[in-house]
Amino acid sequence: MSDHTMEHDRLRESTALYVLEALDELERAEFERHLATCADCAEEVRSLRTVAGALPLSVPQVDPPFALRSRILAAAGAQAKKSPTVVAMPSAPSSSSRLSRAGWLSAAALLVLSAGLGVYSWSLGQQIVGLRERLTDVIAQLDRSQEETAVAVRTASATQTRLTVLLAPDMRQVDLEGQPAAPRASGRAFWSRSRGLVFTASNLPPLPRGRTYQLWMVSADAPVSAGVLSPDQSGGVAETFSTPTDVPAPVAIALTIEPEGGLPAPTGDKYLVGLTH
Amino acid sequence: MWVLCAVLSATDSVALDHGALERMVTGDHDALGELYDRHGRTVYSLALRVLRDQGDAEDIVQEVFSQVWRQAGKYDRGRGSVIAWLLTLTRSRAIDRLRGRKSRPEPIGDESLLSDLAAGGPSADEQLTWAGHATRIRTALDGISTLQRAAIELAFFEGLTHAEIAERLELPLGTVKTRIRQGLLTLRDRLAGAH
Numbered sequence: 001m002s003d004h005t006m007e008h009d010r011l012r013e014s015t016a017l018y019v020l021e022a023l024d025e026l027e028r029a030e031f032e033r034h035l036a037t038c039a040d041c042a043e044e045v046r047s048l049r050t051v052a053g054a055l056p057l058s059v060p061q062v063d064p065p066f067a068l069r070s071r072i073l074a075a076a077g078a079q080a081k082k083s084p085t086v087v088a089m090p091s092a093p094s095s096s097s098r099l100s101r102a103g104w105l106s107a108a109a110l111l112v113l114s115a116g117l118g119v120y121s122w123s124l125g126q127q128i129v130g131l132r133e134r135l136t137d138v139i140a141q142l143d144r145s146q147e148e149t150a151v152a153v154r155t156a157s158a159t160q161t162r163l164t165v166l167l168a169p170d171m172r173q174v175d176l177e178g179q180p181a182a183p184r185a186s187g188r189a190f191w192s193r194s195r196g197l198v199f200t201a202s203n204l205p206p207l208p209r210g211r212t213y214q215l216w217m218v219s220a221d222a223p224v225s226a227g228v229l230s231p232d233q234s235g236g237v238a239e240t241f242s243t244p245t246d247v248p249a250p251v252a253i254a255l256t257i258e259p260e261g262g263l264p265a266p267t268g269d270k271y272l273v274g275l276t277h
Numbered sequence: 278m279w280v281l282c283a284v285l286s287a288t289d290s291v292a293l294d295h296g297a298l299e300r301m302v303t304g305d306h307d308a309l310g311e312l313y314d315r316h317g318r319t320v321y322s323l324a325l326r327v328l329r330d331q332g333d334a335e336d337i338v339q340e341v342f343s344q345v346w347r348q349a350g351k352y353d354r355g356r357g358s359v360i361a362w363l364l365t366l367t368r369s370r371a372i373d374r375l376r377g378r379k380s381r382p383e384p385i386g387d388e389s390l391l392s393d394l395a396a397g398g399p400s401a402d403e404q405l406t407w408a409g410h411a412t413r414i415r416t417a418l419d420g421i422s423t424l425q426r427a428a429i430e431l432a433f434f435e436g437l438t439h440a441e442i443a444e445r446l447e448l449p450l451g452t453v454k455t456r457i458r459q460g461l462l463t464l465r466d467r468l469a470g471a472h
Contacts, residue, residue: 013451013454013455013458014454015458016457016458016460016461016462017432017439017454017457017458019461020429020432020433020457020461021432021436022432022437022438022439022442022457023438023439024438024440047465048461048462048465050465050468051461051464051465051468052433052461053361053364054411054413054414054468055414055429055430055433055434056319056322056323056326056364056367056368057319057411057414057415058411058414058415058418059322059323059325059326059434060322060326061318061319061322062318062321062322062325063318063321064317064318064321064334064335064338065331065335068317068321068335068338068339069310069313069314069317071335071339072309072313072338072339072342072343073306073309073310073313075339075343076306076309076342076343076346077306079343079346079347
């Protein structure tokens with residue numbers, strides 16, 4: 001590769017920065033040296049200048065204050081004449097020569113004005129009350145939507161965890177059958193040693209007061225608790241549990257009913273049982 | 278409404294501006310007033326976008342039109358449109374004020390950022406009317422990524438170097454470089470394609 005090509009490859013990315021004047025002094029000097037010898041970069045710089053030139057038009061258009069025009073013209077006038085005496089100054093009214101009648105008139109005008117201001121400030125006060133109410137509404141709305149967002153985030157996060165288990169390469173599925181205590185119930189467990197356990201069930205009988213369902217991973221040694229769960233009103237449940245990665249390989253998964261809070265080992269009736277294969 | 282007026286007057290405006298500068302050389306104040314009436318709003322809006330302060334923006338507009346009044350005689354009409362010159366001066370002065378810098382030497386040379394713009398543009402594609410630009414550049418800006426747009430605007434309207442932009446956006450230097458170039462290239466293609 002020639003020196004020029006290597007230099008070109010390195011500096012090509014700088015065309016836009018050069019056009020936007022976003023290079024520092026050294027970089028700019030280096031790029032300009034390259035530009036003088038590189039037709040490709042010169043062409044790109046030329047075309048990008050047109051684009052940058054249009055950027056001022058993207059800004060919101062705002063009318064300047066009316067008085068600015070006359071200030072600009074007055075300043076130009078002052079520059080042209082080079083003489084301070086020529087600058088037009090508004091003639092100040094001499095206060096001493098205006099007395100009596102004019103004074104009374106302005107006092108009357110002031111009265112009218114202050115009455116007007118009173119009405120005006122009352123109406124401003126009303127507007128503020130209205131605005132404050134609207135602000136309260138808007139803040140309440142904002143709080144509601146933040147809560148909704150939090151719920152959505154939690155749901156999404158639970159779904160994500162569930163998916164992680166279901167898509168795990170070491171995922172094993174276990175179908176659970178209803179036992180005599182709950183003949184119509186059925187369930188399904190998805191277990192991955194590396195990622196945890198997802199459990200779903202339907203038609204579980206409602207729990208008596210002070211009782212909970214507890215899920216067990218039954219191995220040759222002893223049952224290990226996966227966690228406790230409560231079905232919804234229709235007897236359905238879908239829960240994700242994290243399980244210890246060193247848990248003994250289960251020969252079965254079982255659901256029992258236990259005192260609230262769960263126990264270290266099962267004591268109650270079995271409601272669902274499924275053998276791993 | 279302003280856009281519509283600009284469309285109608287765009288072609289004549291270039292000639293009118295050149296005429297106004299020539300009259301300003303002879304000390305004709307009305308010519309300055311006319312130039313201000315045509316472009317004061319565009320100039321003020323740019324200064325306001327950069328400085329975000331009404332008083333500062335007014336100062337810049339006054340400085341720019343003052344400079345144009347002083348240097349009308351030095352302006353070479355071969356260089357292109359007067360509005361491009363006005364906007365180059367405005368951006369440069371506004372950014373200097375924003376960043377607390379002393380004003381740079383007053384640019385009126387070919388190197389000015391906007392020198393290829395509008396009537397001075399060499400190719401037919403660039404013979405865009407001023408207002409056509411306005412609508413199109415807004416649409417085109419909506420079409421690039423937020424990051425590209427942010428980086429470009431930080432450079433153009435706030436006068437940051439690419440290193441400062443990288444710091445502001447918490448991105449690697451190389452990423453900023455690429456984003457800015459890709460953004461401008463996309464804008465260029467969109468502006469050309471929308472013709």
